[in-house]
Amino acid sequence: MEVDLSVATVVEVVQTIFSSMIDLEARPAQAAGLPQGSRVTSSVYLEGSWNGAVSVECGLKDASFLAGKFLAVDPPESFDDDVRDAMGELANMIGGNLKATMGMDVRLSMPSVIHGNDYQVNVCGSVVHDRIAFEFEGGCCWVTVLSKDSKESAKQSSKAGQNGKM
Amino acid sequence: MDILVVDDSRTMRIILQRAIKQAGYRTLEVAEAENGCQAIEKLRGGQPKLILSDWNMPEMNGIDFLRHLRAANNKVPFGFVTSETSAEMRSLAMETGASFLLTKPFTPDDVQEALSPFLG
Numbered sequence: 001m002e003v004d005l006s007v008a009t010v011v012e013v014v015q016t017i018f019s020s021m022i023d024l025e026a027r028p029a030q031a032a033g034l035p036q037g038s039r040v041t042s043s044v045y046l047e048g049s050w051n052g053a054v055s056v057e058c059g060l061k062d063a064s065f066l067a068g069k070f071l072a073v074d075p076p077e078s079f080d081d082d083v084r085d086a087m088g089e090l091a092n093m094i095g096g097n098l099k100a101t102m103g104m105d106v107r108l109s110m111p112s113v114i115h116g117n118d119y120q121v122n123v124c125g126s127v128v129h130d131r132i133a134f135e136f137e138g139g140c141c142w143v144t145v146l147s148k149d150s151k152e153s154a155k156q157s158s159k160a161g162q163n164g165k166m
Numbered sequence: 167m168d169i170l171v172v173d174d175s176r177t178m179r180i181i182l183q184r185a186i187k188q189a190g191y192r193t194l195e196v197a198e199a200e201n202g203c204q205a206i207e208k209l210r211g212g213q214p215k216l217i218l219s220d221w222n223m224p225e226m227n228g229i230d231f232l233r234h235l236r237a238a239n240n241k242v243p244f245g246f247v248t249s250e251t252s253a254e255m256r257s258l259a260m261e262t263g264a265s266f267l268l269t270k271p272f273t274p275d276d277v278q279e280a281l282s283p284f285l286g
Contacts, residue, residue, distance in 0.1 A: 020271035021181060070177050072184065085177045092175075093270050096249025100269075108250055110222060 005098060005145055010130050013097040014143055017090070022069040024136045031133035031140050035059040040079065041121055042087035042113040044095035048106035051148040053123045054095040056087060060115065062139035063087050079115045088113045094143060125149050167197035167212055168285075172205045172219040172231065173247070178270075182218060182247060188274035191285060202226025206234065213242055216284045218268070221248040221255070229262060236263040243284045247272075 011028055018026040040063040043055040058066070060079055067086035068075035076082050088111035099106050114121065126146040133142050169186065173179050179198050186196060197214065199205035201223040217235075219228040226234075232244055246259050249270040256267055268280045 017271045020273050067177075071180050082177070085175055089175045089177045093249045096270065100249075100251050103252075105254075108222070110224075 005101070005129055005147075007130055007132060009101055010094075010098065010132055010143060010145060013094055013101075014132075014134055017093050017097070018134075018136060021093070022066070024069060026134040026136045026141075029133045029135040029140060031135070031142070034142055035062075035140070038079075038115075038117050039063075040083065040087050040113065040115045041119075042091035042111055043121070043123075044091045044111050045109040045123075046095065046099055046106050047109070050102055050106050052126060052129065053144075053146040054091060054098060055121065055144045055146070056091045056094060056141055057144070058139065058141035062141060065137070065139050066090065066141070084113045084115070087111075098145065167208070167214045168194040168216070169196045170199060170205060170208060170214040170217045171196055172199045172202065172217065172223070172228065174200050174220065174223045178220065178247070182277075185272060185274050185277045186281070189278035189281065191281065194285070202228065202231030202234065205231055209240075213240075215243070216281065217242055217244045218247050219244065221246055221250060229258065232259075232262050232264060245280060 015026050018024045035058055038060040039057060040060055041055055041057045043053055045053045063083050064075040067083040070086040070089070071082055091111045095108055099108050123146050125148055127149045129145040129147040131142060131144045133140055171179050171182050183196050186194065197208055199208050203226045219231060221228040228246055235242065235244065244264050245266045245268055246264055247268045247270065251267055251269045259267055266280050268276060
């Protein structure tokens with residue numbers, strides 16, 4: 001099922017969260033690519049009438065900065081429970097607000113948070129719906145919306161029709 | 167305790183307490199719990215004027231916590247603080263006995279508007 005998750009919708013959701021919760025202006029940016037080196041990726045998954053995922057990715061320094069803003073403390077010096085929790089909550093709020101625009105029977109997962117230097121997150125059977133970079137006070141994060149690949153779904157349905165099995 | 171904040175996210179518990187203070191409720195005592203089970207334990211120590219609870223939490227989620235309260239004839243005012251606000255969730259929350267849903271993200275003005283009927 002097609003959902004209108006336009007770039008404008010994602011931008012509005014992210015900007016509202018940043019301004020309301022941590023008094024930061026988040027501006028869509030032309031950042032080169034996903035962060036390299038030590039970084040954090042937090043994700044929530046949506047399932048139901050629409051299937052996909054929403055993730056927030058940034059370098060560890062920027063994730064720590066955001067955690068400090070959420071908690072009104074100095075940015076943690078390393079990846080700790082506060083950084084994990086803050087990034088998870090950020091993904092949760094973005095995913096939850098995008099879910100609210102869908103107006104369908106869709107369930108939101110608990111957030112997952114990954115930290116490391118050399119990893120790649122793949123949501124199997126999905127395609128990138130939107131990927132938007134946001135700049136804030138010298139930092140940057142990427143918000144990615146992934147949706148289930150409808151061509152893969154159609155292929156599987158076709159195979160099921162042929163052999164009776166999914 | 168005046169307000170019981172129930173959320174598995176420490177970040178959100180801190181944000182909510184900050185917003186409560188910024189909304190003008192600086193002198194109120196705010197207690198915390200990480201999920202419905204912990205909240206039930208906290209309530210053994212006294213009844214707050216208001217409970218603010220997340221929806222999705224491990225061990226016991228917000229709606230089950232509310233059902234537990236109402237089944238025990240506890241009529242404490244109860245509000246959900248959640249990023250999910252579908253019509254179905256709102257309907258279920260109200261039918262179960264919640265007084266309001268406060269949507270994340272929220273401002274101190276949003277918090278003040280939600281809390282003032284119960285706290286003045």
